Amino acid sequence: MADDLVNVTIDGMQVAVPKGTPIIEAAKQAGILVPHYCYHPSLPSPAVCRMCLVEVEKAPKLMPACVTTVAEGQVVHVNSPGAQKAREGVLEFLLINHPLDCPICDQAGECELQNYVFQEGRAGTRYAEYAKRYSPVEDFGPDILYVPNRCILCTRCVRFMEDVADTPVLNVSERGDRAYIGISPDEQLDHAWSGNVVDLCPVGSLLSKDFLHKARAWDLDKTASVCPGCTQGCNISIDTRDDVVVRLRPRPNLEVNRHFICDYGRMNYRWMNRGDRIEAPLVRDGARHIATDWDTALARLDQIVRGASGSAVILASGRASTESLGLVRRLLDRFDVTAAVQVPLGEEAPLARVPNLALRRERAPNLAGAELLGYTPHWEAAMREVLGAAVVVVLDADLSELDEAALAAAPGMLVVLGTTFADGLRNAELVLPLTNMAEENGTYINRDLRIQRYQQAKSQPGMARPAWWVAGEVLAGPGPSPSAPSTAAEAFELLGERWPVFAGLTYRDLGYTGARLDRAEPARAAVAR
Amino acid sequence: MSGKTGHGTTSTEEYAPVFAGPPRARLEELFALYPTKQACLLPALWIVQEERGWISERAIGEVAEVLGLTPAYVKGVVTFYTMYHTHPVGRHFIQVCTTTPCNICGAEDVVKALLQETGCGELGATSPDGRFTVIEVECLGACGFATPILVDNDFVENVTPEKVPGILQRYQ
Amino acid sequence: MGYPHPSHPKETPVLSKHFGDPEARTFDGWVKHGGYEALRKAVGMTREAIIEEVKASGLRGRGGAGFPTGLKWSFMPKEAVKPHYLVCNADESEPGTFKDREIMRWTPHALIEGCAIGAYAIGAERCYIYIRGEFTEPWRVMSNAVDEAVARGALGANVFGSGKRVEMILHRGAGAYICGEETAMMNSIEGKRGNPRIKPPFPAVAGLFGMPTTINNVETLAAVPHILNRGAEWYKGLCLGNPKSTGTKLVSVCGHVQRPGNYEVVMGTPVREILYDMCGGPLPGRTFKAVIPGGSSVPIMTIEEAEAALFDYEGIVAQGSMLGSAGMIVMDDTTDMVYQIWRLAKFYAHESCAQCTQCREGTAWTTRIFERILSGKGKQEDFQLLLELSENMTGKTICVLSDSCAAPVVSGIQKFRSEFEAYIAGAREPAMAAV
């Protein structure tokens, strides 16, 4: 192993990195950021912006850190006067035609041009006498605008479409300083993954119409999460402003989604902000439901699950967390349980050049988790069991009218744990307000059995609680109990008691990018990060 | 690469594909000369320009299709190379070198004479009779024969303002 | 010979011997002049033996960089596991350079023969000749000559019955100076924008279509048959003193001389002799002021520097410039240096492929500063600004087009500062309207 490591010194820091590592990545490991624009770890490196030029001792000229690989004993200076001067030069060139319209630019605050100019650019312009290049904004596709005046021609967008999406609908047109990013009038930037070009654009040149002028970057709170869109489990950041989700963005995870998310996932957030939520527990009183407190509601639930026997049915949303699915399932352990998880289906949309990355047909982020916990995707079969069940628990499932009618006709006790309350379920004994995934901590297990954490991004409405909390309280018995989990992490640790595949695993083992579960060897040792 | 350039057409009428008949046969021959279809792009664009005088968006689409590329890709390439016309041009397309070596030998006067004699008035414009378009180009690689001009596919050397009328007469 | 002028006694016509002679264009005519002997000989030799001979001759690339040709060929893999390619660079677009054009127009078979030998030597069965799109006549001549060579068995699956295969394909450029840069040329042949590539990988490892490739200039390849025919020692002997620069060299002279044209001289010939004896000196009543000796991309020399120089790679460097492509642009006292440097900057701004920031923006900005100075709005600070921009454009980009734009600017300011000062001080009429 050590043979394949190369020792380099970067700005005085020594690091050992694998052979073939570009200097820019080695520097990252030494904790040094080499400023750059065109380089991106998930794209081929064209070395065109020339921003990452560094001084390499013994090299005759400055070298691009993105494509120059490390060599044993190499000494690199990122912050030498020569390298700094070169960067200052690039920044000056990039700014001569830039409109400096930061006050109205969505990228402001997270713009790499703004940031680096602030860090080490010249104070004034020497390009005062000339008119700046001007071209009007262009509509590139359903969600994407191109502002050519801000473009620095880093070509990340072109390379993404060409080399990653394998659908080259963007080009560099013309040459010299007349060059711009072009599209054919016959084509649109409407590929299933095209939204990534907005994230990849280091400046405010490619903008999302959905996010246009919605928020300033510095007003956003970002929360590490997992996309609830499908079984792929792409890592995302949920960006909120004033407790409202305003956009979803990819969060790098080289094992799952590299730096990308699909457009379906990206746009799939409005439900997180729904206003028509259940905010308090409701108990049935004849034909009406009356709001109550959690103690009363939990006592009622306890009564229901202890007061009946025979068979039970759980109808769960595919977006329910592992913790909630597990503890709700345990709550009904006294019964003969049929548990189903809802799996809406859609078109598969792969990202061509990234192995094992696609918007999956199964639009249920925790399908694999549900299956590990004994749920099946056989929804109709479960619905048929409803008629004979003593207890039916709906776990935030999105029911069709047909389903609702079947439930209305079911003789058993109906318990609804949900974010919203459908009219058709008037016969529910108990309706308990749940948090949605953006309002809670939890985990999803993706199709490759990678278990990944998501975190609370906004506050819950009213008295809403995660389903694991509800189940955990009832399982622990009435009154304050030390065995009731008070955090998702504790709820997670309870899963191991019942399902050995989770035994010994904790949230700490999962980190922010998750860990693979090995179904065959349910032990801590089998967790590979 | 003999052929005519310069019969500009507008694209209001129904688009007739370029690659049918003999041009198609030429394209098929090209496929044997390169290991990839993509490599046939520049020669295919030349065929389009010879046949149509310029390269329209529709033609770009057709080239993309026959070579298995996207129109955007083809357009990026077309706009890189200055000899491909993305707009209709006059019947005769005149390129004058004005780069330094010719410039110091009076190329700008040749340009003036050409603009005046053709009636084009300004660079890049087509003369009212549709006969000529004149553009300035960078070094034509005949600096010892200043000023060289390229009329369609004819290279004319040692052009001076006095010779311009006589040269133009040959192109009706 | 000093085409279009008769040969001058101080010339040593090897490549140019038959310029102007239509008979030499034909296969039979060429054979009559001893053509294709070298190729017949070559296909009977081993690849290594040819490379050794070329190495021993001291032949260096005539495209601009002067890299030893035999050494370049030796970088190609010994075994042709994958297809190898030879690319002949006939893009000749460097302002001031027009020698390859004459080779193709008058002695197409010399080039075909050189290409065939080169291809065989590097283990390539296919050679692409990339001819700039504007060269319509050379294209026709070359195209006919290739057809003839195929028909006569000099090219094809069985070169002169040797069992060796060499195919030759002409590829037409479409108006882009940058495609003369070797990696841009490979992209252009592949059907892409002519963007230079980053190196490594070097062409000998992964070039055209990702395969091992050698790129040589027209003049370089055309010299090879002569080396095989007459021997490396003979070629090496064509040298007036400096053994690092051998052979004859075509020098394209243009601008303000009595007889512009291509002259073929032995390496090391005094530049004076070229300017005065061969080209006939300045036009009546004028005096020389400056020479750009290697195509437009090299530093400008004052006439004093030029006259002191020997014409070879090292000789020109010793006087502060570079041999480049050996296109000499001669400027006399009527030349407005500021205006002409502006015109060069405009050329580079027009031709920049747009990849590198410094080149894309720097060439355009430099051009605009010149336009401002020429319109009478120059400032003293412009000197420092131009020099700083040039510094930022030098040694920092993928290819040297950016540096090439800076070279005449820096040398122009150094050597002809007073002409700039005249515009800035308002002592000279503005040469253009305000921008």
Ligand SMILES: Cc1cc2nc3c(=O)[nH]c(=O)nc-3n(C[C@H](O)[C@H](O)[C@H](O)COP(=O)(O)O)c2cc1C
């Ligand atoms: C901007 C630029 C333009 C060039 N143009 C030409 C050209 O027109 N013809 C040429 O032979 N070499 C040109 N070259 C040099 C080629 O890159 C390459 O070095 C040469 O073709 C190699 O052949 P040689 O070793 O036989 O000289 C150019 C280089 C650069 C950087």
Ligand code: SF4
């Ligand atoms: S639009 Fe953005 S990503 Fe695309 S080239 Fe311009 S700056 Fe780069």
Ligand code: SF4
């Ligand atoms: S230096 Fe200029 S021409 Fe060369 S690769 Fe960079 S942008 Fe293109």
